[in-house]
Amino acid sequence: MALERTLSIIKPDAVKKNVIGEILSRFEKAGLKIVAAKMKQLTKEEAEGFYAVHKERGFFNDLVAFMISGPVMIQALEGEGAVLKNRDLMGATNPKEAAPGTIRADFADSIDANAVHGSDSLENAANEIKYFFNDSDVVSH
Numbered sequence: 001m002a003l004e005r006t007l008s009i010i011k012p013d014a015v016k017k018n019v020i021g022e023i024l025s026r027f028e029k030a031g032l033k034i035v036a037a038k039m040k041q042l043t044k045e046e047a048e049g050f051y052a053v054h055k056e057r058g059f060f061n062d063l064v065a066f067m068i069s070g071p072v073m074i075q076a077l078e079g080e081g082a083v084l085k086n087r088d089l090m091g092a093t094n095p096k097e098a099a100p101g102t103i104r105a106d107f108a109d110s111i112d113a114n115a116v117h118g119s120d121s122l123e124n125a126a127n128e129i130k131y132f133f134n135d136s137d138v139v140s141h
């Protein structure tokens with residue numbers, strides 16, 4: 001497996017539940033390193049741009065409203081097979097279908113308030129990291 005970086009967002013529902021630390025801890029315990037991080041209140045434009053691929057979908061406006069409903073914690077994660085590893089830790093998009101012990105099974109309430117975002121491919125990961133971080137914001141350690 002190759003060393004990869006992926007973008008992770010702890011969404012407003014999980015920030016409100018005060019479980020940032022518990023979620024970050026799961027990444028670290030799985031061997032992923034946090035190589036960039038920031039708390040941020042997204043603007044409507046930032047959320048729309050980030051989810052532009054979904055703009056024709058019926059849930060788009062609700063998704064944007066949800067993503068700006070409170071601050072998010074954004075991090076780049078690095079590790080062997082980081083993209084898939086993070087997706088495995090997250091669990092299925094719909095928490096009702098998420099495997100036991102995954103972040104969404106444990107912390108998410110519904111498909112629209114589902115605790116975390118994670119890049120779904122290496123190519124998207126690179127673009128999503130660039131969307132939120134300058135090269136100099138991302139460190140190796």
Ligand code: UDP
Binds near residue numbers: 120
């Ligand atoms: N989403 C939603 N309703 C749906 C499908 C998706 O609200 O029917 C939201 C949900 O928050 C999801 C995000 O849109 O996390 C992006 O959808 P995607 O299919 O990319 O899922 P993910 O990659 O986040 O698992």
